[in-house]
Amino acid sequence: MTDRKHLADVRARIDAVDQQVLELVNERGRLAQEVARIKREHGEQGDFYRPEREQEVLRRIESLNTGPLSDEVVTRLFREVMSACLALQEPLKVGFLGPEGTFTQAAALKQFGHGVQLQPLTTIDAIFREVEAGDMHYGVVPVENSTEGVVNHTLDCFLTSPLQVVGEVELRIQQNLASRETELQAIRRVYSHQQGLAQCRGWLDSRLPGVERVPVDSTGEAARLAAMEEGAAAVASDAAIDMYGLGALAEGIEDISGNTTRFLVIGRQSPPPTGDDKTSLVVSRSDRPGGLVSLLEPLARHDINMTRLDARPSRQGVWEYAFFIDLLGHADDAQVSAALAEMREQASLLRVLGSYPRAAR
Numbered sequence: 308m309t310d311r312k313h314l315a316d317v318r319a320r321i322d323a324v325d326q327q328v329l330e331l332v333n334e335r336g337r338l339a340q341e342v343a344r345i346k347r348e349h350g351e352q353g354d355f356y357r358p359e360r361e362q363e364v365l366r367r368i369e370s371l372n373t374g375p376l377s378d379e380v381v382t383r384l385f386r387e388v389m390s391a392c393l394a395l396q397e398p399l400k401v402g403f404l405g406p407e408g409t410f411t412q413a414a415a416l417k418q419f420g421h422g423v424q425l426q427p428l429t430t431i432d433a434i435f436r437e438v439e440a441g442d443m444h445y446g447v448v449p450v451e452n453s454t455e456g457v458v459n460h461t462l463d464c465f466l467t468s469p470l471q472v473v474g475e476v477e478l479r480i481q482q483n484l485a486s487r488e489t490e491l492q493a494i495r496r497v498y499s500h501q502q503g504l505a506q507c508r509g510w511l512d513s514r515l516p517g518v519e520r521v522p523v524d525s526t527g528e529a530a531r532l533a534a535m536e537e538g539a540a541a542v543a544s545d546a547a548i549d550m551y552g553l554g555a556l557a558e559g560i561e562d563i564s565g566n567t568t569r570f571l572v573i574g575r576q577s578p579p580p581t582g583d584d585k586t587s588l589v590v591s592r593s594d595r596p597g598g599l600v601s602l603l604e605p606l607a608r609h610d611i612n613m614t615r616l617d618a619r620p621s622r623q624g625v626w627e628y629a630f631f632i633d634l635l636g637h638a639d640d641a642q643v644s645a646a647l648a649e650m651r652e653q654a655s656l657l658r659v660l661g662s663y664p665r666a667a668r
C-alpha cells in the first residue's frame with residue numbers, strides 16, 4: 308500500500324470513530340437530560356450540579372484509562388463533556404475573582420469546564436454576597452498559596468457568611484513577567500496582586516532591582532494596567548498575557564517551583580460523602596492555658612488527619628482567635644462526626660464550613 312493510500316485509510320477510520328464518539332456524547336447528553344427530569348420530579352430544582360458525582364465519574368475514568376492519552380488529558384476531556392451535559396440540564400452562573408485572566412478564572416474552568424457562564428466579580432466580598440443573594444449559583448475564591456500562605460480575606464468572609472464550601476481546586480501557578488515592552492531594561496514599574504509580587508520576590512530583587520512594585524487587586528488587573536502603560540510590566544498568568552495582548556519577557560519567574568494555589572468553591576449546600584473528602588471548619592474558644600491543644604485532642608484520638616490550621620482574629624474580642632481547620636474525611640463519617648461532637652463541647656464556637664470531595668487532578 309502506498310503511503311498516500313495508507314493515510315487516506317487511517318483518516319477514514321478516524322472519521323468513523325468520530326461519528327461514534329459524536330453519537331455517544333449525544334447519547335450521554337440525552338441521559339443527563341433524563342437525570343434532570345428525575346431531579347425536577349423530586350423537586351430538586353437548582354441542585355443539578357453534583358460535585359460528588361462528578362468526582363466519582365472522573366476517578367472512574369482515570370482508573371479505566373489505559374492510554375495513550377494521559378490521565379490528566381482524559382480528565383480534562385471528560386470534565387468538558389460533563390460540563391456540556393450539565394449545561395443541557397441547567398445553565399449555571401459561577402462568579403470568580405476577576406477580571407478575566409486571573410488564576411481564579413483558570414481554577415473555575417478547571418472545576419466547572421466551559422459549559423457554565425463565568426462572571427468576573429471585583430472582590431472576594433462581592434462573590435460571597437452574590438452567591439448568598441442567589442444571583443450566582445456558585446463562587447470560586449482563592450484560599451491559600453503554597454509559597455505565601457493564606458488569603459486572609461477569604462477566611463474573614465467565612466466568619467460572617469452562611470455559605471458552605473462545596474469543592475476545592477488546586478492549580479499549579481506559573482508566573483510570568485508580562486509587558487508590551489520587549490527589553491527588561493525598559494521596565495520602570497511592575498504591577499501584580501501582592502501574592503504574585505511575593506511569590507516572585509527573589510527574581511524581582513535580582514533581575515529588576517530598584518524597580519517600583521505596585522500591588523493591585525488581581526494579576527488580571529495588573530496585566531490590564533501593563534497593557535496601557537509605557538515601561539510597565541505585570542507578574543501574571545499565561546491567560547492574562549493572551550487576554551491583554553502582551554508578550555512574556557520572562558516565564559516561570561516564581562521563586563519556588565511547584566508553586567500551587569488552592570481555591571474553594573462556595574455554594575449553599577455541601578455535597579454528601581464520596582469516600583475521599585475534606586472538611587473545613589472554624590472553631591474558637593475563650594483563651595485559657597492549653598486551650599488549643601485540648602481543642603484539637605479529639606482529632607488525634609479519632610485518628611483524623613489535619614491538613615491545615617490557621618489562626619485569625621475572631622473579631623469578637625481583643626486577642627480572641629478563630630482557628631480555621633481542614634481535615635481529611637466528611638462531617639457525616641462516623642469518626643469525624645464523633646470528633647466534632649467532642650470539640651463542640653469545649654468550643655465557644657464551632658461551625659462546619661463544609662465537607663467536599665478532595666481536589667481532582
Ligand SMILES: O=C(O)C(=O)C[C@]1(C(=O)O)C=C[C@@H](O)C=C1
Binds near residue numbers: 342360389390396
Ligand atoms: O449524575 C447526575 O446527577 C447528573 O446530573 C449527570 C452529570 C453528568 O454529566 O455525569 C451532570 C451534572 C452533575 O454535576 C453530575 C453528573
